[in-house]
Amino acid sequence: MSGEARDAVLGRLRRALGRGPRTPDELRRKLLARLAAPQPVLIPARGNLELEGRIRLFIAQANAVQTEVLRVGRYADLPDAAVDYLRRSSLPLQLVMATDPLLRRADWAATLLEIRHGRPEDRDPVGLTTAFAGIAETGTLMLLSSPETPTTLAFLPEISIIVLPAVRVLRAYEDGLRALREERGAMPRSVNFVTGPSRSGDIEQTIQLGAHGPRRLLVLLVDELPDGSPQPDA
């Protein structure tokens, strides 16, 4: 069934494009080669800055779309920063959290936080996970699905907290995609580019936050480098 439809659809395209009944191998090889070496076409100059400049741009762009950003020096500072944020916002001190090894650098048990790990449920008010990268150009977070970072952590709870290593604030989406290819090799089930909390303008054209995804988004930006050393003073 689908085979017949497939042949018909592709056949019509080939006729329209002036090709024979089968795709020439030569053409297929040429296009596969083109796909194997993806080239960015035109990247806006906006994000062409040194790391600290990119971080400043990221924060400004993120704030412009109602993403809050808090910067901490070390992973060990995260639990207190989270507690502080939740208290200030009158939110419950409950977290469902990713099992990313980066997060184990902090002592979460030493706070009053009630912590679960893994896949969130509807009752979990706050989800905390880690980002693969940040995109300075538009204050965007790049999240990858994995056993340690289930996607729903950033989508089901009403409050989303994303931990982002400052050194991972990149210029543009293309840099994130290149890093994905180089570091992971294969695409995960989901790559999410998140730019601000969930929003809708569908009721009388007024923009409101929290349509289905999170109503609030907090980024905890950590200066500490992957090898554990602090960021040099910038």
Next chain:
Amino acid sequence: MSPPADRPRVALFVTCLVDLFRPSVGFAAVKLLEDAGCTVEVPAGQSCCGQPAYNQGDRADTVEIARRTIEVLSGYDFVVVPSGSCAGMLRKHYPELFPAGSDDAARAREVAERTFELISFLTDVRGITGFEASLPARITYHDSCAGLRELGVKQQPRRLLESVRGLELRELPGAEICCGFGGTFCVKYPAISTRMVDDKVTDIEATGAELVLAGDLGCLMNMAGRLKRVGSKVEARHVAEVLAGMTEEPPIGGPAA
């Protein structure tokens, strides 16, 4: 402001609307071109640029009309048109009517390259920065779609109007929004067209201007027609008439009641 030394031979393509309904625009164009140092001829045998046929999907008639028009307009230094839409037809659409590489296409391109809308010809080709004219009036200016989007006519009429003594130009909000003429559109879809011209009339009246100007007679007849029907005091003229100091003629649709 003295005209350049050369005296180019300009063919005036007067357009059917001007020819039939408001010859004073044609004479204003002639005056402006002569003041700009051109020799103006009005080639006999011109009728219509073919837009009505073109926009109704009658390709065959369009091509024939175009061929004749190209023939009639060939051999001049410039072809100048007191209408953005007709100039756009000649300049942008004529070359596309003929098969690429054909003699017809080459001739069409020849004429197209020398064809200009009147106001932008005066400023961009003849380097005119102003005319000796005066009109103490509050005016506003509507940007006709084809002139604006096909030919880039925007600042030129405003620059020339600045030179008219006593004239106060008030920018029209939504100047670039279509007035609802669109050739046969206005009679085929009159309810929508009236809605669009009503919006335009509202915008015009909001400026407090006494006079609305534009570079296309179709737009002007449409706007004047509605202004009159709703009892507005605002009058309408072609911008060429004001620049040429030829405002003794009644405005389009007659004087305000």
Next chain:
Amino acid sequence: MEATSLSFKENARRAMGDETLQKALGFARTGFQDKRAAAAARLPEFDDLRDAAKAIKDHTLEHLDVYLEIFEQRVIEQGGKVHWARDAAEARAIILRLCKGAGARSVTKSKSMISEEIGLNEALEAQKIRCVETDLGEYIVQLAGETPSHILAPAIHMTKDRVSALFAEAHGTAPVDEPEALLAEARHALRQRYFEADVGITGANFLIAETGSVVLVTNEGNAELTQGLPRMHIALASIEKVVPTLEEACVLLRVLARSATGQEFSAYTTLLTGPKRPADLDGPTSFHVVLLDNGRGGMLGTEFQDILRCIRCGACMNHCPVYLATGGHAYGWVYPGPMGAVLTPSFIGIEKAHHLPNASTFCGRCEQVCPMRIPLPKMMRHWREEQFKRKLSPATGRYGLKLWAFAAKRPALYHLGAKVAIGLLCLLGGKRGRFRRLPLASGWTGSRDFPAPQGSTFQAQWRARRDRR
């Protein structure tokens, strides 16, 4: 979806008298236009990106067959399945088969204009499969039993009060007034549906050949919950959605967000590749892509090929004075505004859709703002040519045109005819300088005075002056 495009004029008249709709369209006019302009101004590379986007799509269309095959291969390699549908009926059948095979009783959907095109919701409901729209605007429209009136803002024609009444009835709650409360109510109601759904059906903004990925763009996050919670994810996409690489998709995504809503980037841009991985804690266990032709193949290689570049941003309709006067429902089918005027005749035939490409002044604003540089007026003109060739326009118009063209080709006849007609009009017009009524011109004089001619024609006067010299 049943088309009412033949009733465009009546639809439009009714729409223009609908105060609620007009108020909503007024919001849209300033909202969308100003935001787009501001976003374009903030990005110096915007126009270059539009040119790059056009080039990417043109290249893709020239090789669409190969890229679709590669896309399919990659999806299969990742553990997904690809199904091909020639037309709406085949697409519906495939989706029904998949849903039934999964034992689905309830399905959530994120916004898909293709699903409107194929009439999917009705087909699911007919098979007793509950189908819930999750995009807030689509949800509202679904509750009202209506169809979307704008491709981005489906409920743009509805007031808050109407939404409040719909929610109260559907949710069995007391009516609430504040937009925040309405949103909270919708969020709560739909949350349950997300968890109940056996299958999640989404559209696709783009299909990436390089990786076999489906790209979904939303602001609400409803697509993520639609595809991420149920066991099965079905992505329904038309064949021209393919883009070769992830990087090239980024070009398109940059112009899409800015052209649509004036955002720097939509809140959620998601790339989905295959089903969940074995160790993942969430995600669907099966992933299906349904590729739909439904006439697109027939546009390739024709004068309508350029419309296949459309990325459904909505900028054209947001800037169209006709759309902004009539709203989307007047167009009578799935796609409104200028892009709808070009596409609809391809789907339902020019006989039924002829008003759409004709109800345009060719002002050119649509083409001016289109991020993909689609020459929309030119393609509307092609439809008028098609109509003319097949003699589908009303006879009076055609004969009038023939008469005009006949004269226009014969200068002597033209001058004579003009002289007579103008002379007659001058006699009738008298001193007032205008006509309130003119026979054969009621389309004009119904609402406008008709300016009287000045006297003899310009050419006659010119000749006379020249002869006097």
